[in-house]
Amino acid sequence: MSKSSVAKPKVAFFDFASCEGCQLTVVDSLQTHLDLLDAVEIVNFREAATLNGWDFDIAFVEGSITRPHDEERLKRIREQAKILVALGACADTACVNALKNLQPPDEVRRYVYGEHADWYETYAARPLSAVVKVDAVIPGCPIDQEEFVEVVKALLVGKKPPIPDYPVCVECKLKGNVCMFHIGKVCLGPVTRAGCGAICPTYGDGCEGCRGIIPHPNENAMEEVLDEAGLTLDDIMHRFTMFNAYREVETGKW
């Protein structure tokens, strides 16, 4: 180990449009991995502590960007952070926030805010990477505790966080699970990014794609698999829409 890498990195947590569940998972991991607090110095973590320092090396940012003035705050975080990590699906893929992107923005605003719609300036939800450069992502809704810890370890030794480019099927097979399709269930595991340990299939539910789509999915082949499982093209789109609406709007594909 390089002797130069002994200083404790200063870490901050921030959030935008999200349920803050990923930060809650971070809080959980601080309890299951007590070494975390020895390894890093947390200087800003609104959800967990009365700390609001702006002198940080690593920023973990949860949430999607949904308002023009969110951008300004995110850019300030970006300027300060040596490493900016998108924490969780809202920050990584815009997750369920992007469901509203499928509707006309004015209608969405009226539906949500009623007569006060004009008071709120919101726009289509987007991932952090649509606004600033993101150095690493921790996918998932919510994030996986162990993966969060692995990402911290990687950053501590100065390497790229080990987020897989391969699909959930790989981890599901390594666990020796019964394939969901073999018991009549639908699963998005063949095109969804692994790293969760195939948690849903392991407990008997098909993957819903919360970790986003792998970099090079074979879309036609996946559609045929789902078609054979009895889904119509509409069903297929709906199935992916839940967690991958931003991709759907941006690319026209699921």
Add this chain to the structure above:
Amino acid sequence: MTDSLYAPRVARLADIRPMTELEKLFVVEFPDGSSLGHQPGQFVMLSIPGVGEAPISISSSPSRSNGHFELCVRRMGDVTGVLHRMKPGDFVGIRGPFGHGFPIEQMRGRDILFAPGGLGLAPLRSLINQVMDERGSFGRVIILYGAKRPAELLFRDELEQWAARDDVEFHVTVDRGDETWTGNVGVITTLFPKITVDPRNTVAVTCGPPIMYRFVLMEMLGKGIPETQIYLSLERRMKCGVSKCGHCQINHLYACKEGPVFTYAQIKNVPEAL
């Protein structure tokens, strides 16, 4: 305790020399003073604990070992990125040497044409310096070296030494020059018209980026050098170095075992090789 193929020996970075913006030369030694015992063209697996492991070709010649060996490393991935931030005296893990190197015994008495491109000089330098140290037992020595830009030329002091020798025919070119560059400009193949060879008695050796091989091989074959006398060193992903993990497989060949040095005759009908 049963030994593991995947547990490296601990080695120390005796010295680190900057070379270019992206490359540094790492001088590595084992604390017990033992030598690596490699052949030119072989590689090691270099580990940084907790970071990972990467295959790195050995740049120094066995004839100059003095209890250490040299690795010319481009900053490219996780391991090489962290390695570049290390200091002399820091420790790394070493497995190997692995692979099939250059058959130097079969080269003795022959003319040798070296044609490294870019970082391809790193593995070839091991053989070049071995040949220089036993210069009398080889025929003509021709070195054609190409780099993208003058600032990317590796081992500049040695290039100058080779250029200055009467018993070495040395030509260097860059794809794009700059204000200081007065030499050849053009890809490496533009150097081939400058030389003549006795094809039957010439052994050709090349290493470089994948895109380069096709063109350099055409030049070598065009000079009439037999396919069995053209040697290439191929890069592949490697996770074990010992013909198990499968990553370096080139059709039926393992780059870590049958290679990384192959003759053109060995791989010309292996579609994935080039």
Add this chain to the structure above:
Amino acid sequence: MRLRVLPKGQVPDLVRALMADYRVWGPKAKGPQFAFEPLYDPAEMRLDYNISILSPKVALQPPQERVAVFRMDGGFTVEPVVEAEPTVIFGMHTCDLHALALLDRAFSADFPDAHYTERRQQALIVSIECLQPCDEHSFCKSMGTWTADSGYDLHLIDLGDAYAVYVGTEAGEALLAKYAPQARPAADAEVRRLNEVMSAKWPRFPHRLNFDAAELPALLATAYDHPIWTELGDRCLSCGSCTNVCPTCYCFNVIDSPELSLKEAVRLRRWDSCQLDEFARVASGENFREARAARQRHRMFRKGKWLYERFGELGCVGCGRCIRACLTHINIVDTFNAIHASQHRR
């Protein structure tokens, strides 16, 4: 070859006795399917299983294992981790037994891999004869793996109320003597029954390959540029399931992970798959096997040609797991048959 007879009712006692001294792996129900796992109760073992999701290689090359530990303190030290324990793999089918022969060669050739070989040396194999094809996907008869006359320590054949037990090794003999002293030499009637059982087995198993498997290496030698690879590439999800369930696939990744304290790091190896995007990609970004078609071809050539040329064993044992696992119906038998048909069409 020595032959014994063990009443079926005594198998649980045998397994229980073995569990005291060995880690005993056997087939267990997993939902509607079966998996090889360590047994904690002899009653869990299902010798009537059709096929296991993953092959029993999981007992010898686990999906993930530690291979070394680094301890850092200024410098660092490295400690190899070779985790092996006395093991019995109970109920292995003969297709998987043939696959084991290939794994044995692959891990002991050139540079012997202690992580595998140590486990293997401490493992006793009790295999069992299949009397029915496991389903429509297996093609063990075509691959000559539907039975076995070596590779096991003990081999069971179901005679109805008892198992005929072939003793393959001295270790098997000793195991039987110590843990199943009730096993007795076969009587004439039992030998006759065994012959009937084996004679009845043959016609139940179909040939699915339309040619002799021994021709596979030569057939593939002519098929590198066959259009079928593009077809398979178009269908392939690159999910790696075919290789992960394969009993002869052994490719792996090596992964280093530090502790949070940075005082220790572990080196893991984990199954890897030539079907995944990253498998042949180097740090500069160059991917030496980028097309899905090339990756499927690579798999089939390893199974039908390259492993055979290197180790003298075909890389396919006809278990059919890759066919079952493939959601887009990529079928190795159909592929080989299609190539054979097109090369022999005149």
